[in-house]
Amino acid sequence: xxxELLYIKDVTKTFSGVPVLRNVSLTVKPGTVHALMxxxxxxxxxxxxxxxxxxxxxxxxxxxxxxxxxxxxxxxxLEQGVSMVxxxxxxxxxxxxxxxxxxxxxxxxxxxxxxxxxRQATLALFEQLSIHLDPDTILSRLSVSQRQMVxxxxxxxxxxxxxxxxxxxxxxxxxxxxxxxxxxxxLRKKGVSVIYISHKMDEIFRISDEVSVxxxxxxxxxxxxxxxxxxxxxxxxxxxxxxxxxxxxxxxxGEVHFEVKNLSTRxxxxxxxxxxxxxxxxxxxxxxxxxxxRTEMAEAIFGIRTRESGNFFIDGKPVSLDSPGQAKKNRFAxxxxxxxxxxxxxxxxxxxxxxxxxxxxxxxxxxxxxxxAMKRDTDEKIRAMRIKTNSRRDLIRTLSGGNQQxxxxxxxxxxxxxxxxxxxxxxxxxxxxxxxxxxxxxxLAMKDKSVIMISSEMPELLGITDRIMxxxxxxxxxxxxxDTTSQEEIFHLATKHINNTKxxxx
Numbered sequence: 001x002x003x004e005l006l007y008i009k010d011v012t013k014t015f016s017g018v019p020v021l022r023n024v025s026l027t028v029k030p031g032t033v034h035a036l037m038x039x040x041x042x043x044x045x046x047x048x049x050x051x052x053x054x055x056x057x058x059x060x061x062x063x064x065x066x067x068x069x070x071x072x073x074x075x076x077x078l079e080q081g082v083s084m085v086x087x088x089x090x091x092x093x094x095x096x097x098x099x100x101x102x103x104x105x106x107x108x109x110x111x112x113x114x115x116x117x118x119r120q121a122t123l124a125l126f127e128q129l130s131i132h133l134d135p136d137t138i139l140s141r142l143s144v145s146q147r148q149m150v151x152x153x154x155x156x157x158x159x160x161x162x163x164x165x166x167x168x169x170x171x172x173x174x175x176x177x178x179x180x181x182x183x184x185x186x187l188r189k190k191g192v193s194v195i196y197i198s199h200k201m202d203e204i205f206r207i208s209d210e211v212s213v214x215x216x217x218x219x220x221x222x223x224x225x226x227x228x229x230x231x232x233x234x235x236x237x238x239x240x241x242x243x244x245x246x247x248x249x250x251x252x253x254g255e256v257h258f259e260v261k262n263l264s265t266r267x268x269x270x271x272x273x274x275x276x277x278x279x280x281x282x283x284x285x286x287x288x289x290x291x292x293x294r295t296e297m298a299e300a301i302f303g304i305r306t307r308e309s310g311n312f313f314i315d316g317k318p319v320s321l322d323s324p325g326q327a328k329k330n331r332f333a334x335x336x337x338x339x340x341x342x343x344x345x346x347x348x349x350x351x352x353x354x355x356x357x358x359x360x361x362x363x364x365x366x367x368x369x370x371x372x373a374m375k376r377d378t379d380e381k382i383r384a385m386r387i388k389t390n391s392r393r394d395l396i397r398t399l400s401g402g403n404q405q406x407x408x409x410x411x412x413x414x415x416x417x418x419x420x421x422x423x424x425x426x427x428x429x430x431x432x433x434x435x436x437x438x439x440x441x442x443x444l445a446m447k448d449k450s451v452i453m454i455s456s457e458m459p460e461l462l463g464i465t466d467r468i469m470x471x472x473x474x475x476x477x478x479x480x481x482x483d484t485t486s487q488e489e490i491f492h493l494a495t496k497h498i499n500n501t502k503x504x505x506x
Contacts, residue, residue, distance in 0.1 A: 004063075005030040005193045006051075006162050011060030013046055015398060018390040020046050021057070024219045026212045028162065031191045033184060035198070035208035035225070038237055039432050040402025041388035042214040044197050045087065048164045052084045053077045064161065075104065083160035085151050087167040087197075087401050088340040093140040093147075098122045100139055101154045125157055129183055144171040144338065145290045152180065156187070163187065164195045167401070169203060170427050173290045173456070181207055199402075199429060200457075201230055213237055238432040245431075246463035247438050251445035253282035253466055256316075258419050258450055263310030265300050272474045274310070278419070278450045283441060285465035285482070286454040289494050293474040294454045295337050298421045302327045302334040314419075328357070333417035335408060337424045337454070339401065343408045346397040350389060353396045353407050354378040358414045381410035386436060402429040409437070420444065423454045438464050458487050473497035 006028040013021040021043045028034045036044050050057040053071030062069050064081065071077040074084070091100050098118045107117040122135035131149055139147060148171045155163050169177045184194055184207060196208055204211060205225060213220040213236040220236050259277040264270065271293050278284040288294050299305040301312070303323040312321050314330060321327050327334070336342040345353055355362060355374045362370045378392045385406040389399060396404055405425070412420065422441070426434045442464060445451055455461050461468055462482060470477045470493035477496040480489060 004028060005065060006195075007063040008047070008051065009061045009063070011047060011050055011062075012058045013043075013050055013055060014058055015390075020217050021050070022218045024060070024214065024217070026219060026222060028193050028195060029210070030193055031188050032209040033188060033194045033196050033207050035196045035204045035211040036214070037197075037204065037211055037233065038214035038220075040400040040429060041216075042237075042400075043217040044214055045166055045400065047214070048084060048166065048195065048197070051077070052082060052164065078158050078160070081158075081161035082164070083155040083158045083162070084164040085148075085155045085166060085168055087170065089144075089147055089151055091139055091147060091151065094138065096136050096138055097133060097142075097150055098135040100150060101125070101157055125153055129153055129156065130179055143290055145173060145176055148172060149176060149180075152183070156183070160192065162193050162195065164197070166197045167199070167427075168196070169198065169200065171290075171456075176290075177203070199431060199434070201233065201431065204233070205230070215239060234431055245435070246460070247435065247442055249283075249442055249464060249466070251281045251283065251442055251466070253279040253445075254448065255280060257282075257314065259313040259316075260301065261311045261313070263297070263300060263312075264308045265296060266306040266308040270474055271297050271300055271305075274471075274474075274476050276469050276476060276479060278452055280448045280450055281445050282467070283445050283451045283453060283465045285461040285468040286452060286471060287458070287461055287468050287490050287494060288471035288477075289498075290456075291473075292471040292494065294471050295423055296474070297471065298334065298423055298452070298454060302332060302421060304334075328415065331416070331418040333357075333412035333415055333420045335412060335420070335422045335425055337427075339404055339408065339427075344396050344404050347395065349395055350382070350387070350392045350399075350407055351375060351378045354381055354392075354411050355414065357411050377414055381407070381414065385410045385440075386433075402433050405429055406433070406437075409440070417449070419450045419452070421452045421454075424456065425453065426455070426457070426460060434460070458490065461490075462487070470494055470496075 004027040009025050011021055011024045024047055038044050046055065049055045051062055053073045053076055069080060101122055102118050106113045107121065108114055119135050126133060131153060133146065152168060168180060172180065187194060198204060208225045210222055211225055211228060211233065212222040215237065256277045257280040261275050263274040264272055274297055286294050296305060300307055301321060303321050303326055312319050319330050321330065351374055355377060362374050364370055375392060382389060382392060387403050387406045396407055426437055429437065441451055453465060465482045467479055467481055468485060468490060469479045470490055472494050475497050477493040
């Protein structure tokens with residue numbers, strides 16, 4: 001009897017001469033959830049992309065059910081029983097849900113696509129997975145979390161033996177995460193193995209059977225989850241002990257800096273009569289369920305969404321924020337939620353991605369760009385943000401998700417903003433890098449910057465903010481002091497304006 005479903009042996013991979021994986025070997029048993037952990041840039045996603053046929057390893061072997069496999073591309077991997085849900089969604093957003101699930105394998109009647117059969121197959125799949133979506137819905141109309149569930153359903157539809165889930169809950173609500181874990185439990189019973197990549201430590205201890213850790217491209221070890229503690233796991237990942245999950249908040253909020261009064265947006269999802277203020281040196285958290293309007297509110301402030309009514313004030317004086325250009329002139333910075341689609345320029349190098357928001361400041365008297373200054377500032381941010389890269393000339397798409405996020409944060413810091421709007425700033429970032437970003441946010445607040453931080457992770461809202469504004473169905477349900485509130489109070493507020501106090505379903 002084969003003791004392992006998947007065996008990875010001595011895999012090595014380099015990019016531009018820089019080792020990313022160094023002789024990595026590990027075993028995945030049948031019918032188990034095998035967590036793959038490590039800091040950003042440790043090589044987790046690269047290893048899985050080698051398995052899935054996206055990258056070609058320099059050396060090494062993969063064995064599935066005791067037979068050596070060498071997938072030439074993702075289609076080959078899918079056809080042979082290996083499926084993967086990527087951290088950064090890669091979907092055809094202008095096509096329907098059904099089209100996205102069955103793309104490349106449409107059911108046909110003669111030369112024609114059988115639309116009815118495809119719809120029925122999608123409905124049957126969704127019924128099995130307890131997903132409540134219309135298969136004909138255009139993907140662009142879905143929330144990020146709904147699109148994530150569609151991608152997970154697509155992976156399961158291949159009837160794979162091994163399913164790789166790379167940060168699958170990064171955009172999911174607690175209810176959706178529970179649904180995903182239920183689906184994983186059913187897959188486990190059927191003998192399917194799930195390789196689960198996540199930076200959320202509580203999920204790893206809740207769902208996994210074994211944990212393998214990579215550090216700087218090398219294999220550290222594999223342990224049964226039941227034998228691990230969080231401290232031991234963190235030490236395996238970062239090579240040192242992290243005493244506290246969150247830095248001590250040493251900022252001291254002062255007078256009101258920025259104020260929003262009666263903000264409403266013109267188009268759906270409608271933001272309704274939102275009012276709040278944030279003080280100098282304050283970290284204001286923004287909580288709420290998916291669909292609560294947190295991102296839409298932030299986009300309206302930054303001038304991306306059309307404002308129907310409402311006013312903005314900085315230090316008590318009215319300001320216009322009807323475009324991102326106006327927002328930048330008023331020293332706003334906006335870190336967007338979807339890094340891949342609205343954050344990075346994937347075909348640009350790190351220098352371009354670091355300096356683009358501040359490009360006007362690099363122009364000389366002749367209108368040319370001062371490339372030396374751009375290089376100097378980029379190198380400084382690479383050092384300050386501890387970005388793992390070989391060179392500022394590397395394309396940003398070659399970096400891990402967490403290092404891409406650090407580049408974008410560094411980009412906005414080069415504009416010297418006074419008011420920072422951070423939408424899910426630590427999504428897809430490992431525990432060590434999260435701590436560094438928390439420190440950075442607190443340091444910004446200590447310099448009298450005002451920070452508005454949207455997060456779906458309740459522990460980090462409770463860990464580093466001064467106050468938390470809770471949104472529900474496009475409205476402010478309440479603003480609470482972090483020191484005196486609880487998760488229960490925040491959840492109660494989050495459901496305040498939802499019909500029948502039910503969460504929006506996937």
